[in-house]
Amino acid sequence: MNHSYLNPKCEARENPRGGCSVFAKEFIPKDELVSLWGGTIAQKKDLDPNMPRFTQRVIQIDEDLYLLTAEEKEPNDCFNHSCEPNLGFSGQIGLVTMRDVQAGEELCFDYAMSDDEPYDEFDCLCGSSICRKKVTGNDWKNPGLWVKYKNYFSPYLARRIENLNK
Numbered sequence: 405m406n407h408s409y410l411n412p413k414c415e416a417r418e419n420p421r422g423g424c425s426v427f428a429k430e431f432i433p434k435d436e437l438v439s440l441w442g443g444t445i446a447q448k449k450d451l452d453p454n455m456p457r458f459t460q461r462v463i464q465i466d467e468d469l470y471l472l473t474a475e476e477k478e479p480n481d482c483f484n485h486s487c488e489p490n491l492g493f494s495g496q497i498g499l500v501t502m503r504d505v506q507a508g509e510e511l512c513f514d515y516a517m518s519d520d521e522p523y524d525e526f527d528c529l530c531g532s533s534i535c536r537k538k539v540t541g542n543d544w545k546n547p548g549l550w551v552k553y554k555n556y557f558s559p560y561l562a563r564r565i566e567n568l569n570k
Contacts, residue, residue, distance in 0.1 A: 407442035408473065408480040414438055414511060416479035421529070424482035425510045432505040438491060439480050439499040443473040448521075464519050465496040466560045485539055486512035488532035492556020493517050502556055516543035518558040 410416070413432050419425035432438065441463060448468050463471045473481055483491070483499065491513040494500040499513055515524065522541040536543065543549065544561050545568075557565065 406478050406480075408478050409437075409440040409442075410479045411436070411438045414479075416482040419484075419510070423484075425484055425512075426479065426482050428505045428507050428509050428511060430507045432501050434501050434503050435494075436501050437494065437498060438501060438511060439483065441471055441473055441480055441497045443471045446470050446472055462524075463497070464521060464560075465558065471497060484510070484512050484530075485515045485528065486510075486530040486532060487514060487528060487535045488530070489514045489517075492553055493558045494556075496559055500556075502553075514543075514549070514553065515539055516546070516549055517553055517556055518561065520544055520561065520564075 410426070411432070413428060413430050413436075414426050415429050416424050416426050426439075445465070446469070448470065451462065451470060451472075463473070465471050489512045490502055490505050490509065491499045491511055492502045493513070499511075501511075505511065512530070516539070520541050525538070525540045528535050528537055528539050544557070544565070550557075550565050550569075
């Protein structure tokens with residue numbers, strides 16, 4: 405039994421770069437729900453950053469709260485980062501399409517939409533013409549991204565951005 409929801413128009417499969425990705429099997433219109441993550445809620449103090457699944461299966465959902473997805477790998481664990489994403493957040497645990505998505509497209513979101521911690525910083529290899537080259541826990545502070553992802557940030561980051569704009 406899966407703990408998460410994946411839209412039936414999507415499938416997780418191996419990608420040519422290695423690892424897995426989620427792809428659209430058919431056309432998906434803008435703002436359609438693609439994924440809802442399920443799992444266990446934990447406070448930051450209760451997390452061990454050395455646990456094997458930490459960077460791949462932990463999603464920050466509020467200032468001090470994190471969602472640990474299921475112990476066993478699920479299709480929803482295959483969403484990758486892109487600096488030019490086609491998915492954004494709807495609530496704390498949902499992903500929706502930010503534009504119409506064609507069959508065969510990889511479905512990705514920008515980790516700047518949900519993370520403000522340095523636990524998953526890495527050199528970006530997304531290949532986008534607007535690639536930032538490095539993904540950090542401070543990327544959400546970029547005003548250009550505020551405009552680009554206006555209605556698609558995780559709610560706790562949207563609150564922070566609103567407070568910075570006051």
